[in-house]
Amino acid sequence: MADDSKNHLPPPESRHQAPSDLLWTTNDFAVALKDVPTVPDDRFKRICESAVSRGARLSALLVLPSKPAATNGTSSILAVLADDTRGRIGLIGLAVPRSNSFESLSDVLPQAQAFEREIFESHAIRPNGHPWLKPLRAHAELAPAGNGGSSPVPKHPFFQVAGEGIHEVAVGPVHAGIIEPGHFRFQCHGETVLNLEIQLGYQHRGAEELFLRSKPSRRLAIAESIAGDTVIGHALAYCRALESLSGIEPPLHAQVLRGIVLELERLSNHVGDLGALCNDVGYLPGASWMGRLRGEFLNLLMELSGSRFGRGFIIPGGVRFDLSATQKLTMLAHLAKADRDFNETAELIFDTPSIGSRFEYTGTVAFETAQELGLVGPIARASGCSRDVRNDHPFDVYRFAHIPVATAESGDVMARALVRWLEAQRSITFVKEQIAELAEGQLAHESEPLKPNSLVVSMVEGWRGEIAHVATSGPDGQLTSYKVIDPSFHNWPGLAIALRDEQISDFPLCNKSFNLSYAGHDL
Amino acid sequence: MLEIVIHIALLILFPPLLLGLINKTKSWFAGRTGPPLLQAYFDIAKLLRKGAVYSRTTTWVFRAGPIVSLGSVLSAGLILPLASNVAPLGFTGDVILFAYLLGLSRFFTMAAALDTGSAFEGMGASREAAFAVPAEPALFLSLAIVCIPAKAASFQAAWDALPWALWGGAHPAYLAAAIALFAVMLAENSRIPVDDPNTHLELTMIHEVMVLDHSGPDFAFILYGSAMKLFIIAALLVHVLLPIPEHLSWTGVILLCLGEAALAVLIGVVESVVARLRLTRVPQFLIGASVLAGIGLAIALYRGAA
Numbered sequence: 001m002a003d004d005s006k007n008h009l010p011p012p013e014s015r016h017q018a019p020s021d022l023l024w025t026t027n028d029f030a031v032a033l034k035d036v037p038t039v040p041d042d043r044f045k046r047i048c049e050s051a052v053s054r055g056a057r058l059s060a061l062l063v064l065p066s067k068p069a070a071t072n073g074t075s076s077i078l079a080v081l082a083d084d085t086r087g088r089i090g091l092i093g094l095a096v097p098r099s100n101s102f103e104s105l106s107d108v109l110p111q112a113q114a115f116e117r118e119i120f121e122s123h124a125i126r127p128n129g130h131p132w133l134k135p136l137r138a139h140a141e142l143a144p145a146g147n148g149g150s151s152p153v154p155k156h157p158f159f160q161v162a163g164e165g166i167h168e169v170a171v172g173p174v175h176a177g178i179i180e181p182g183h184f185r186f187q188c189h190g191e192t193v194l195n196l197e198i199q200l201g202y203q204h205r206g207a208e209e210l211f212l213r214s215k216p217s218r219r220l221a222i223a224e225s226i227a228g229d230t231v232i233g234h235a236l237a238y239c240r241a242l243e244s245l246s247g248i249e250p251p252l253h254a255q256v257l258r259g260i261v262l263e264l265e266r267l268s269n270h271v272g273d274l275g276a277l278c279n280d281v282g283y284l285p286g287a288s289w290m291g292r293l294r295g296e297f298l299n300l301l302m303e304l305s306g307s308r309f310g311r312g313f314i315i316p317g318g319v320r321f322d323l324s325a326t327q328k329l330t331m332l333a334h335l336a337k338a339d340r341d342f343n344e345t346a347e348l349i350f351d352t353p354s355i356g357s358r359f360e361y362t363g364t365v366a367f368e369t370a371q372e373l374g375l376v377g378p379i380a381r382a383s384g385c386s387r388d389v390r391n392d393h394p395f396d397v398y399r400f401a402h403i404p405v406a407t408a409e410s411g412d413v414m415a416r417a418l419v420r421w422l423e424a425q426r427s428i429t430f431v432k433e434q435i436a437e438l439a440e441g442q443l444a445h446e447s448e449p450l451k452p453n454s455l456v457v458s459m460v461e462g463w464r465g466e467i468a469h470v471a472t473s474g475p476d477g478q479l480t481s482y483k484v485i486d487p488s489f490h491n492w493p494g495l496a497i498a499l500r501d502e503q504i505s506d507f508p509l510c511n512k513s514f515n516l517s518y519a520g521h522d523l
Numbered sequence: 524m525l526e527i528v529i530h531i532a533l534l535i536l537f538p539p540l541l542l543g544l545i546n547k548t549k550s551w552f553a554g555r556t557g558p559p560l561l562q563a564y565f566d567i568a569k570l571l572r573k574g575a576v577y578s579r580t581t582t583w584v585f586r587a588g589p590i591v592s593l594g595s596v597l598s599a600g601l602i603l604p605l606a607s608n609v610a611p612l613g614f615t616g617d618v619i620l621f622a623y624l625l626g627l628s629r630f631f632t633m634a635a636a637l638d639t640g641s642a643f644e645g646m647g648a649s650r651e652a653a654f655a656v657p658a659e660p661a662l663f664l665s666l667a668i669v670c671i672p673a674k675a676a677s678f679q680a681a682w683d684a685l686p687w688a689l690w691g692g693a694h695p696a697y698l699a700a701a702i703a704l705f706a707v708m709l710a711e712n713s714r715i716p717v718d719d720p721n722t723h724l725e726l727t728m729i730h731e732v733m734v735l736d737h738s739g740p741d742f743a744f745i746l747y748g749s750a751m752k753l754f755i756i757a758a759l760l761v762h763v764l765l766p767i768p769e770h771l772s773w774t775g776v777i778l779l780c781l782g783e784a785a786l787a788v789l790i791g792v793v794e795s796v797v798a799r800l801r802l803t804r805v806p807q808f809l810i811g812a813s814v815l816a817g818i819g820l821a822i823a824l825y826r827g828a829a
Contacts, residue, residue, distance in 0.1 A: 177723040285795060287553075354799075507726050
């Protein structure tokens with residue numbers, strides 16, 4: 001199977017570019033583990049670098065369970081490179097030498113830095129030459145942490161700036177509002193932020209290990225709990241991964257329903273974010289009306305799934321509930337009303353001069369920075385990067401119904417707000433169309449056992465951006481590894497960069513415009 | 524005697540109602556019921572019943588802050604005539620003392636904030652100090668405009684000599700003074716667009732972040748003091764805008780209360796329709812108010828000479 005994917009997937013030009021280096025596959029397309037090429041670390045770095053220079057993006061960098069036969073018991077590292085313009089995913093393995101260290105990619109690929117810190121922290125494999133090899137989730141104060149506490153957690157200082165008039169501000173992990181815990185360390189000169197370092201990990205629950213430890217029936221609930229606001233996104237990525245590994249395709253009817261709930265989740269969050277942005281600048285009408293509208297979309301999810309966050313709707317093989325004819329009518333009526341109210345409120349917000357003065361030129365992330373950091377989702381699109389899994393690596397219903405990618409240019413808070421507005425509009429249109437045209441159909445297929453020794457990359461465009469789940473199965477058809485990459489993992493460094501030379505008083509607004517998940521990052 | 528009793532009763536009892544009115548207005552705009560009109564009274568009563576927590580790093584300055592602050596605002600309230608032209612503690616030159624009592628209140632709030640040694644509170648205090656600089660000229664210039672017809676730095680003389688400026692169409696200097704005073708009122712009382720009294724975000728706050736460490740009765744004094752400050756500056760504005768009778772009368776009391784309520788509703792409307800300014804823009808807003816008051820003063824002097 002890996003062979004036919006090789007035969008028909010690469011576009012012609014890649015034949016001249018060392019075609020054997022990477023194994024090309026697509027979203028949700030399982031490959032045999034043995035087909036993933038494994039190379040030594042200097043070549044690994046060169047291959048990753050050249051793939052990124054040709055437009056790919058490091059989607060994941062993870063440690064695979066050891067393949068005893070192939071690598072004599074040492075582990076191997078897998079790079080997942082998403083080539084968005086060509087809609088394909090490149091896989092390359094690195095055989096970790098006995099020294100348990102490899103040449104760090106971070107000096108040439110900044111997007112690899114967090115992944116390498118994670119690998120160092122949980123597997124004690126050292127990326128040589130990493131510029132800031134600090135634990136990502138485990139802190140000296142929180143030890144023991146990491147995978148089974150196998151890696152010692154050294155005390156690692158925060159980046160510091162010295163000089164006259166420089167002061168340090170520490171925020172969190174306990175905050176004044178009801179938000180997740182995270183620690184932010186600012187180096188300031190007066191009100192200007194010179195550097196922001198973000199220390200997370202307070203929410204680490206060992207989600208990935210739980211996946212493997214739990215019985216299969218529990219895994220869906222774990223996927224739904226990775227990030228409480230991305231229930232559907234992670235559940236869908238998990239189910240797609242499982243379905244691909246067992247070679248089944250959910251019925252079209254279920255795919256459509258999945259698309260509807262995924263967009264409803266996006267809607268409720270984007271609408272809520274627009275309200276929260278208004279709240280942070282003290283703009284009352286925007287905050288209260290958007291806050292109410294968020295409830296409207298959550299209620300629609302409730303109508304479909306019985307849970308305002310869509311828990312238990314998506315199952316491996318399909319979905320659990322159907323939409324009756326009367327439900328369709330009520331949902332369409334509610335959608336029409338919510339659509340009108342939402343656009344009126346959004347127009348009011350974006351027409352208010354004081355909002356413009358506050359949102360524009362605040363927390364700017366340049367296009368080049370977004371590319372270099374490998375940002376994803378609305379944050380990347382606000383900086384002009386046209387990347388959207390629904391468009392670039394279409395899955396489920398998005399292969400048949402396309403949603404145009406919404407981008408903006410300026411990369412500031414205004415751009416991030418505008419992208420959310422545009423996306424919400426398009427999602428409403430999509431949901432309306434899909435509900436109106438919804439036919440009868442089967443809800444789910446029976447699940448099948450997993451194919452042995454396979455690997456799948458399952459990507460879903462959640463409301464925050466690309467959710468990637470990488471799963472492998474062992475010889476007995478059991479899951480042997482499960483890696484979750486929440487979009488927040490890619491985007492947190494973007495927030496730190498957005499704050500450079502900004503006013504410290506604008507941090508809450510910038511933070512809200514990113515609205516990243518702490519739990520999704522900490523896993 | 525009755526004048527003093529009514530003056531003090533108004534000064535003591537009325538201020539928390541203003542907060543209720545502002546919140547009701549905002550709730551109406553947001554389509555919510557909102558907290559009861561008397562919520563601020565309940566809050567203060569609740570806080571007075573509670574115990575206070577003091578950090579070991581603080582000194583007497585921290586404890587003195589809320590009391591001195593409330594005391595100076597109360598004294599300023601006794602200098603300013605409320606429902607008539609006479610104030611319990613009025614004297615020649617009281618206008619200057621009035622402005623500096625407000626300054627003293629701010630100074631002690633800032634000193635108490637710095638005393639905690641917290642990075643947030645230091646940041647809040649530095650912002651408060653930085654924004655007081657452009658806000659003070661606006662207050663002084665507006666007071667000067669008001670005092671010019673009387674040629675005396677005393678509220679009583681000024682109110683006695685104040686022509687019914689806006690009603691008689693006398694001259695626009697009073698309008699400038701009123702607008703500048705309104706801006707000062709928003710800034711001094713940490714309202715939108717200068718500060719957001721409802722935010723929970725420490726990094727963006729000005730006034731709220733300075734009082735984070737106060738609790739119990741101390742915090743009640745701070746809440747009460749800031750309500751009273753709002754009441755006093757609004758009373759000043761009401762006197763500039765409305766013809767309050769010279770001698771104490773029910774008309775004067777009712778006019779004052781209605782004026783105060785109208786200003787509270789106006790603040791609520793402002794808070795409901797504009798977003799907060801970026802912190803770097805706040806000095807521009809306040810300097811704008813000062814410049815406006817300066818122009819008003821120039822007009823007043825010119826007209827006064829002519």
